Amino acid sequence: MISTQFDYVCAQTLDEALTLLAENEDAKILAGGHSLIPAMKLRLATPPLLIDIGRIPDLCYIREEGGQIRIGAMTSHYQIESSELLKNICPLLPECAGHIGDVQVRNKGTIGGSLAHSDPAGDWPAAAIALNAELVAASKDGERSISADDFFVDLMTTDLRPGEILREIRINKRGGRTGHAYVKMHHPASGFAVVGVAASITLDDNGGCKHTSIGITGISGKAYRAATVESALNGKAPDDQAIAGAAAHATEGVEINGDLFASEDYRRHLAVVYAKRAIALAIERAG
Ligand SMILES: Cc1cc2nc3c(=O)[nH]c(=O)nc-3n(C[C@H](O)[C@H](O)[C@H](O)COP(=O)(O)OP(=O)(O)OC[C@H]3O[C@@H](n4cnc5c(N)ncnc54)[C@H](O)[C@@H]3O)c2cc1C
Numbered sequence: 001m002i003s004t005q006f007d008y009v010c011a012q013t014l015d016e017a018l019t020l021l022a023e024n025e026d027a028k029i030l031a032g033g034h035s036l037i038p039a040m041k042l043r044l045a046t047p048p049l050l051i052d053i054g055r056i057p058d059l060c061y062i063r064e065e066g067g068q069i070r071i072g073a074m075t076s077h078y079q080i081e082s083s084e085l086l087k088n089i090c091p092l093l094p095e096c097a098g099h100i101g102d103v104q105v106r107n108k109g110t111i112g113g114s115l116a117h118s119d120p121a122g123d124w125p126a127a128a129i130a131l132n133a134e135l136v137a138a139s140k141d142g143e144r145s146i147s148a149d150d151f152f153v154d155l156m157t158t159d160l161r162p163g164e165i166l167r168e169i170r171i172n173k174r175g176g177r178t179g180h181a182y183v184k185m186h187h188p189a190s191g192f193a194v195v196g197v198a199a200s201i202t203l204d205d206n207g208g209c210k211h212t213s214i215g216i217t218g219i220s221g222k223a224y225r226a227a228t229v230e231s232a233l234n235g236k237a238p239d240d241q242a243i244a245g246a247a248a249h250a251t252e253g254v255e256i257n258g259d260l261f262a263s264e265d266y267r268r269h270l271a272v273v274y275a276k277r278a279i280a281l282a283i284e285r286a287g
Contacts, residue, residue: 031113073112125223129215179286
């Protein structure tokens, strides 16, 4: 199928894009186009105007600033996957990026587009939650920062308001003995996450779990923080029993999706297994 007719503007600056968005409330931002264009071809989205933000130069960067990692919304999955800076200071991000789609998807798709799209089987939302990311939204009225925990509201629904563009992703660098991991069961047909678990774990001097942060995707209508898993592990020596006991809470309080490929029960089981794997790997990497 082909899309309905639409107008197209390639914005040269963020201000121009924000002005166009403020003046055209049904317009859609076009980033990498790897979710929006398929949706338009299926006529699930019929925007009268596309505002392309792909040529705005200051939306594509990865840098360290003020103790934080800052990533421009238009940074592609591949740029993150291949960033030496991120491999050194936040390896969860390149690891997560490497699990997304295929080379073509990773070359065009962007972290900002993926977070704003909030696909329930998308990979970035789990990583953003595990890393306690702050998402900076810009509008004609200024900017505001939204925590990843508050950003994902429902199925393909975020806290972004009309007229807002996701501009930047900020992540506080975590020091000490911190290990990260992203593990995923790829759907054999689409490559999206049947389940994806991101873990960021800091150990104390005695090897106990000081800070545990777990984001899970693929299971429910939106990615979520596995808060009960975190509290079950914090303060404990991370032996096999403690890890298994904590991972058993992976879907606590969550409405689980079932479909032809993975029933609700199977997804519940997968979430526990993959949470266990992610935790064990993050602890091993924390050293
Ligand atoms: C074959 C295929 C396989 C894929 N496999 C995976 C996978 O395994 N894992 C995964 O996570 N994803 C996967 N994807 C999705 C891919 O990662 C997309 O790139 C991503 O979901 C959307 O990013 P985009 O830059 O392409 O955004 P677009 O498609 O351009 O936009 C997506 C939505 O977000 C809005 N938007 C975009 N940028 C912004 C912004 N800065 N501020 C506000 N709103 C914005 C748009 O208006 C639109 O509604 C796959 C896609 C394809 C086609």
